[in-house]
Amino acid sequence: MGEVIFMSRFFVFQDLNINDQITISGEDAHHIIRVLRYQTGDVIHISDGANTESIGVILDIDTQGPSVKLKIIEKNKVESISPYITLFQGLPKGEKFDWILQKNTEIGVSEFIPIITQRTVVNISPSKLGHRKNRWGKIVKEAAKQCMRMDIPKIGDVLSFDLALQEIKKYSLCIIPWENEKEISIRHIIKDMNENKSISKIAVFIGSEGGFSKDEVEKAKAAGAVPVSLGPRILRTETAGIVACSVLMYEIGDMGGK
Numbered sequence: 522m523g524e525v526i527f528m529s530r531f532f533v534f535q536d537l538n539i540n541d542q543i544t545i546s547g548e549d550a551h552h553i554i555r556v557l558r559y560q561t562g563d564v565i566h567i568s569d570g571a572n573t574e575s576i577g578v579i580l581d582i583d584t585q586g587p588s589v590k591l592k593i594i595e596k597n598k599v600e601s602i603s604p605y606i607t608l609f610q611g612l613p614k615g616e617k618f619d620w621i622l623q624k625n626t627e628i629g630v631s632e633f634i635p636i637i638t639q640r641t642v643v644n645i646s647p648s649k650l651g652h653r654k655n656r657w658g659k660i661v662k663e664a665a666k667q668c669m670r671m672d673i674p675k676i677g678d679v680l681s682f683d684l685a686l687q688e689i690k691k692y693s694l695c696i697i698p699w700e701n702e703k704e705i706s707i708r709h710i711i712k713d714m715n716e717n718k719s720i721s722k723i724a725v726f727i728g729s730e731g732g733f734s735k736d737e738v739e740k741a742k743a744a745g746a747v748p749v750s751l752g753p754r755i756l757r758t759e760t761a762g763i764v765a766c767s768v769l770m771y772e773i774g775d776m777g778g779k
Contacts (some may be wrong), residue, residue, distance in 0.1 A: 532570050625674075638728055698751045
């Protein structure tokens with residue numbers, strides 16, 4: 522059995538063409554030089570953060586900078602992740618949201634919108650929100666690199682539950698897992714919808730600790746969301762989102778195969 526080689530992908534947010542020369546510096550350069558121990562002549566996979574991958578060959582390494590100089594030798598456009606899933610996540614306590622961002626990025630969620638619900642106890646002051654969003658951005662970027670995603674998920678502004686409901690009309694399907702819904706499953710909804718139209722953009726609403734109140738679920742239904750069951754077990758907030766999104770990616774995304 523041959524040696525298994527793990528590729529790494531880095532993000533360069535610019536349009537690149539064959540024979541272009543670019544320089545990667547900072548933390549990414551440190552990772553390439555010190556952790557991956559790449560040498561001159563090795564190749565690196567680069568994404569523009571959307572749906573285009575380039576391959577660059579290392580021309581020069583500056584260990585003091587640190588920096589890595591590359592020449593682009595190949596460019597390919599690939600399909601973006603489908604369906605486009607936005608996770609409207611009730612902000613949980615502690616570090617749980619970091620884990621939610623990381624794991625849902627790995628399975629293919631395209632966008633995260635933190636929401637404040639009736640049962641949310643987290644209170645992020647405006648002075649700390651900018652720092653928190655920067656940290657969240659780093660988490661999804663690193664998770665995207667680790668799982669070889671072409672794109673980096675978006676992170677929206679923190680919204681109240683009522684403002685978040687106004688976003689539902691942008692989606693072909695919106696689900697809200699709820700422990701009191703006993704009959705309708707995600708598979709049931711998808712089967713019914715696939716007979717009439719394609720499902721390309723999906724919103725998933727997940728409550729914080731304690732879930733959604735009955736009043737919130739009724740508001741969501743009035744706005745067009747469909748309450749669904751995730752089975753007989755009560756799931757934690759950090760688990761419910763990844764379960765719902767995994768089922769969606771399996772049923773109509775690339776997790777279940779082409």
